Amino acid sequence: MKQRFLKCLPVAVAALFIGGAAQAQDGGARDPQSTWSIGLNAGVLAPISPLGGKNDFSNYKSQLGYGLYIKKQITPYFALRLDGMRGKLKGDNSEAYKSGVPGSGPVSAFETDLSYTGSLNAVVNVFSMDLFHKTSAVTLYASGGAGLAGYKVQTAAGSGALTDYAGGKTISELIVPVGMGFKFKLSEKVNLDLGWTVTFVDGDNLDGTYKGTNNDKYNYAYGGLEFALGKGKQLAFSNPIAVTYDEAVQAKATANALKGDLEAAKADNARLRSEMNDLLKDSDGDGVADKLDKCPGTPAGTVVDGSGCPLKVPAPVIKEKVIVTESDRRVVADAIKNLEFDLGKSTIRAKSYPTLNKVAALLVEKDFSLKLAGHTDNTGSAALNMRLSKERAESIKAYLVSQGANASRIEATGYGMNQPIASNKTAAGRQQNRRVEFTLY
Structure with a gap:
């Protein structure tokens, strides 16, 4: 124990x-x-x-x-x-015990x-x-x-x-x-x-x-x-009993004072609410308060401006749907097929101009949009390939714009060597991976 x-x-x-x-x-x-x-x-x-x-x-x-x-x-x-x-x-x-026995x-x-x-x-x-x-x-x-x-x-x-x-x-x-x-x-x-x-x-x-x-x-x-x-x-x-009682009395007095303040606040809120209703009154229901409405009595459903007057809404412009035909796709395919750059550079060779001119004419004629995606093989560093793919796509965009195409409708992006479509272990595969893809829409 x-x-x-x-x-x-x-x-x-x-x-x-x-x-x-x-x-x-x-x-x-x-x-x-x-x-x-x-x-x-x-x-x-x-x-x-x-x-x-x-x-x-x-x-x-x-x-x-x-x-x-x-x-x-x-x-x-x-x-x-x-x-x-x-x-x-x-x-x-x-001494003896109480029993008398010592x-x-x-x-x-x-x-x-x-x-x-x-x-x-x-x-x-x-x-x-x-x-x-x-x-x-x-x-x-x-x-x-x-x-x-x-x-x-x-x-x-x-x-x-x-x-x-x-x-x-x-x-x-x-x-x-x-x-x-x-x-x-x-x-x-x-x-x-x-x-x-x-x-x-x-x-x-x-x-x-x-x-x-x-x-x-x-x-x-x-x-x-x-x-x-x-x-x-x-x-x-x-x-604690007396302390609690005194605190309860004090709390009751505080509650009574707060009740008076609350009643006064309610009266002020009612007055402010009445004034606010007057300010926000909208007799014709057009969304503009009467005090600011310069055209009272506007018929229901009328679109109005900030002063409550009818708003003239221009007729909506209906844009025709863009349709890409097989003929359009062949023009783009020929341009991709004949596209060549100087070795390791973004300079377009002259033999590519005729088919690129047809793509530019197509963009101007039909108001198409075009996405250019540049790709490379894995020869060289990733940073160099990323820059070269971007520069080649931008070079094609610049040429098409020089031939009258709308620059805002052409997007040029470089992906470097990140999206190969063939093996980089062979010369033929690397040739296929060095490309610029055209997406017409």
């Missing part, structure tokens, strides 16, 4: 700080509130508990204990607190030094003494948690001196503290803390007497001071 607690303790401590981050992000529009605090206390330690169980010794002596803690207030009602405490515990069998056994007295105790506790504010104000002055709280205690024990037999128990080694045990207390706010940053805690030990070695039938326990009644850290009022003394 102790090992399981040691594994869980880092997670619990992390929860203390994560809770702080979550609370900081939940501040919203409210005033900042102090959620961290530290406390110092001192009081009376006794190795006995009035909460039940058997006692190993008849007489227990009260000793001084002292402690400190750091606390994170998660909500006004809930907090996580990391406690530490030290002190001594003493007892003997010098204490007896191999151990007549013990003294335990609580070297350390550490526990993580949940603290719940059970009751506030000032329910009708945003902050209280007194709160009643309860606490409970788990932790570890390390202690050394000395025992005596009969009237002998105290000797080390368990070879003087420090014994570590799981502890479960349960407590309650009152918190009094002395100032905005200082509180008086009066409390009482009963701690149950997961073992029977605290008094140096092991019987194995009843775990040991001790109680700590203390008083101390708690110091709030950070800016703002303490969240622990905040009364």
